[in-house]
Amino acid sequence: MSGINLMNIARGGLLSHQTAINLTGTNVSNVNTPGYTRQRAIFDSVANLTMGATETKTGVIIKDIERTYDRFLASQIAGQVQDYEYSKTRQEELGRIEVIFNDYNEGIGQLLNTFWNALGDLSQNPSSQIERVAVLSAAQSLTETFRSVGEQLVNQQEAVNSQVVDLVREANDYIDAIADLNEKIMETKAGQGNTNDLMDKRTTEINNLASVIDFHYMEDAHGAANLFLSDGTPLVLGLDTWHFKLDVDEDNSQFYNVSVEGAAAETAPLSSGKLAAVIDIRDRVIGGADGYLKKLDDFVAIFAEEFNRVHNEGFDMYQNQGRDFFVRDESLGEYSWIRSITVNSDIVADVNYIAASATVSGDGMNALAMGALKDTEVMLGDRRTTINSHYATLVAGIAQDVADSKRLAEHHLSLMNQLNNQREEVSGVSIDEEMLNLIKFQMGYSASARLCTVADEMIQEILALSR
Numbered sequence: 001m002s003g004i005n006l007m008n009i010a011r012g013g014l015l016s017h018q019t020a021i022n023l024t025g026t027n028v029s030n031v032n033t034p035g036y037t038r039q040r041a042i043f044d045s046v047a048n049l050t051m052g053a054t055e056t057k058t059g060v061i062i063k064d065i066e067r068t069y070d071r072f073l074a075s076q077i078a079g080q081v082q083d084y085e086y087s088k089t090r091q092e093e094l095g096r097i098e099v100i101f102n103d104y105n106e107g108i109g110q111l112l113n114t115f116w117n118a119l120g121d122l123s124q125n126p127s128s129q130i131e132r133v134a135v136l137s138a139a140q141s142l143t144e145t146f147r148s149v150g151e152q153l154v155n156q157q158e159a160v161n162s163q164v165v166d167l168v169r170e171a172n173d174y175i176d177a178i179a180d181l182n183e184k185i186m187e188t189k190a191g192q193g194n195t196n197d198l199m200d201k202r203t204t205e206i207n208n209l210a211s212v213i214d215f216h217y218m219e220d221a222h223g224a225a226n227l228f229l230s231d232g233t234p235l236v237l238g239l240d241t242w243h244f245k246l247d248v249d250e251d252n253s254q255f256y257n258v259s260v261e262g263a264a265a266e267t268a269p270l271s272s273g274k275l276a277a278v279i280d281i282r283d284r285v286i287g288g289a290d291g292y293l294k295k296l297d298d299f300v301a302i303f304a305e306e307f308n309r310v311h312n313e314g315f316d317m318y319q320n321q322g323r324d325f326f327v328r329d330e331s332l333g334e335y336s337w338i339r340s341i342t343v344n345s346d347i348v349a350d351v352n353y354i355a356a357s358a359t360v361s362g363d364g365m366n367a368l369a370m371g372a373l374k375d376t377e378v379m380l381g382d383r384r385t386t387i388n389s390h391y392a393t394l395v396a397g398i399a400q401d402v403a404d405s406k407r408l409a410e411h412h413l414s415l416m417n418q419l420n421n422q423r424e425e426v427s428g429v430s431i432d433e434e435m436l437n438l439i440k441f442q443m444g445y446s447a448s449a450r451l452c453t454v455a456d457e458m459i460q461e462i463l464a465l466s467r
Helices: 003-029 071-101 108-124 129-192 196-210 273-286 292-312 336-340 344-347 366-374 385-425 431-466
Strands: 037-045 048-051 054-057 062-068 216-217 225-228 234-237 243-246 256-260 376-380 383-386
Touching: 003 037, 003 062, 003 431, 037 256, 037 383, 062 196, 071 196, 071 216, 071 273, 071 366, 071 385, 108 129, 108 196, 108 366, 108 385, 129 196, 129 225, 129 243, 129 256, 129 273, 129 292, 129 344, 196 225, 273 292, 292 336, 292 366, 292 376, 292 385, 376 385, 383 385
Parallel strands: none
Antiparallel strands: 037 062, 048 054, 216 225, 225 234, 243 256, 376 383
16 A cells, blocks of 8 residues: 555544544533534545455545434423423413412401301391491402402403413414424535534424424424424424414404414314413313303302392391392303302492391391301202302312322423433433543544554655655
């Protein structure tokens, strides 16, 4: 082998090991960079040199710079991000709802007991103005708290609805970013360039989108990531994108439904991610047939109607039959009890209209009957129990929902941490491993440099002999 060929071999070795050393430095410097995927140099021989019956390799090059990347694991992480963000968002919103109801012993539950006790005092002294004012005051405090809780629930529902707008905008931005990176990756790949950094950025954007919505994705032969919803509706196909859009809810013009541009479905089939969570809180947890607003409104309705029924059977201080004690604005329609319950204005103006007597003689038996409603079983939905127990069950249900959401969020966080740890084992940077690689590549570089020296000496010897 001539000195010139040996020099070329040495040159290839120097350049290849220099590249490997630089790549090792890049890995080390990005050890704490979120989403960075460890890269490694793939060495390959240049060609074969035939010498008689023997073939000899004539050099080395860096054939490729490879990402240590597990595509299946990355897909699992994206799916777990969707589930975790859904459960975490539900936990946060349910926690805010729990604060609205406050503790049973300090909120509506305590006010109910104060109201029942005031009626018991009135039954013992039905002609006393002090006891009558106490009943009125307890009733007004109770109705004010009912309306306050209802108003806060409605405000919370509206706040969640505003999040829908922000999350749709955020999802569309991520969709555009993924399509833009698809274009850059395809162009770079077609030009034989290195796409590793671009693919790391795209993985980060995919995980960002996964925090907002749930979807499936796959990479095609050109390197593009294609995203689809669960019903097959495309979001990204190569360079093409389909955005989410907001449609006004026909049943409630203040709320938005979410759909995809050009899709046949009226609403996007979302089941995980932040967007699905806030829609679920808005439409099913707070609103809807089994939501907290409906449950609380049904409770207030049965409480007010049962109390009015007993009150109407009694007589006031003017020997007139009792009128409705609690009233509402029926024109409000849905949730009208929780939104507008008040004490009858006639009773507010004159407490003598409280029908405490069972007869015109002025006894306190009807006040006693009204107070006894505390322990009287009434039917609410498919459950028959006392009024206080109905409310206690409602509050206990909220506490259970909060506890369940917290447990689910912790479960998904644990799974996500496990998957991230697996990713670090596969794709993360190990300083110890990189230091060993650095030593190996330094030795290769030194050997190539020594080979270069030997080649130079051979060339000098040949030149000397030719003189």
